[in-house]
Amino acid sequence: MKMTPLGRTGLEVSALCLGTMTWGSQNTPEEGHAQIDRALERGVNFIDTAEMYPVNPTLKETTGRTEEIIGQWFAKTGRRDEVILATKHSGEGFMNARDGAPISSATIPETVEGSLRRLRTDHIDLYQLHWPNRGSYMFRKNWTFDPSGQSRTETIAHMEDTLEALQRQVDKGNIRHFGLSNESAWGTAQWLRIAEAHGWPRAASIQNEYSLLCRLYDTDLAELSVNEDVGLLAFSPLAAGLLSGKYQGGAMPGTSRMALNSTLGGRITDRVFDAVDAYLQIAARHELNPAEMALAWCLTRPFVCAAIFGATTQEQLDIALNSADLELSDEVLTEIDHAHRAHPMPF
Numbered sequence: 001m002k003m004t005p006l007g008r009t010g011l012e013v014s015a016l017c018l019g020t021m022t023w024g025s026q027n028t029p030e031e032g033h034a035q036i037d038r039a040l041e042r043g044v045n046f047i048d049t050a051e052m053y054p055v056n057p058t059l060k061e062t063t064g065r066t067e068e069i070i071g072q073w074f075a076k077t078g079r080r081d082e083v084i085l086a087t088k089h090s091g092e093g094f095m096n097a098r099d100g101a102p103i104s105s106a107t108i109p110e111t112v113e114g115s116l117r118r119l120r121t122d123h124i125d126l127y128q129l130h131w132p133n134r135g136s137y138m139f140r141k142n143w144t145f146d147p148s149g150q151s152r153t154e155t156i157a158h159m160e161d162t163l164e165a166l167q168r169q170v171d172k173g174n175i176r177h178f179g180l181s182n183e184s185a186w187g188t189a190q191w192l193r194i195a196e197a198h199g200w201p202r203a204a205s206i207q208n209e210y211s212l213l214c215r216l217y218d219t220d221l222a223e224l225s226v227n228e229d230v231g232l233l234a235f236s237p238l239a240a241g242l243l244s245g246k247y248q249g250g251a252m253p254g255t256s257r258m259a260l261n262s263t264l265g266g267r268i269t270d271r272v273f274d275a276v277d278a279y280l281q282i283a284a285r286h287e288l289n290p291a292e293m294a295l296a297w298c299l300t301r302p303f304v305c306a307a308i309f310g311a312t313t314q315e316q317l318d319i320a321l322n323s324a325d326l327e328l329s330d331e332v333l334t335e336i337d338h339a340h341r342a343h344p345m346p347f
Helices: 029-041 065-077 108-119 152-172 185-198 220-228 272-285 290-300 314-325 330-342
Strands: 003-005 012-014 016-019 046-048 084-089 124-129 175-181 203-209 231-235 304-309
Touching: 003 304, 012 016, 012 304, 016 029, 016 314, 029 065, 029 314, 065 108, 084 108, 108 124, 108 152, 124 152, 124 203, 152 175, 152 185, 175 185, 185 203, 185 220, 203 220, 220 231, 272 290, 272 330, 290 304, 290 314, 290 330
Parallel strands: 016 046, 016 304, 046 084, 084 124, 124 175, 175 203, 203 231, 231 304
Antiparallel strands: 003 012
């Protein structure tokens, strides 16, 4: 398993990161524990979760359950020191925690303590903000994104307030490093500027959606990542399973995410299945598993720190893990570039 630097933290994380958002809904605790065992056996040392998990569906009564499942594994195995652990503070509007309160110095201490308690650990290696208080163009909002209602003064004041509060958590030993999620180039640049001006925690990573079908990261954020050592933690690198091909031709596996969320979070469009088919054809021509190809492609990108994958079955888990050893030929990469130009941003 290739290891990559996590920003400027000095930590090395596996190029594949085990995602956990289905544990406690689509997966039982026992299945989650088995996934951790298998992933560590295959060289993964990086696990990502969030206080709002599990999803599919997201319910008030299950909020925090995924963290509890991970905490149970730590308590059972005593292997906390083998894992670099990332979790997230939900953003403004998530009504299942703190009645939707925005992230602030007032919410951070209780939220961190809650995660520590559920995770049964004394520290979080990477503490991330799940989405910005001011909103985000992620989650298909890029099509109508309009930042004109933002207040720069309020945003900067929020960032200063938050970073100072995070510094207090670092000083206590509750968190080691800080990361962003669903952020923009401008937002990330401001977090970096303010942190460096005051000596507060510097953003180590950005967790945004990225896949063959969602390449918003390829320009301004890519440049920022490379020049500022803030690597991308790519979530949904299989586009919620679309790139495996399992939904082609109207197929609907009964236990799949699409059976629970018919639009796959807005990813089902008139153009998406033609785009998927283009990548499936490339995989078929080169005798590659399409899911392995899609994940391996993510790992070729110069700004990617790690690709976060999720699995609901052991077979899916092993397919994802196999991608770490797959080296794509120049011919495959060229064909992928041509497919992207023919089918840009299909959702």
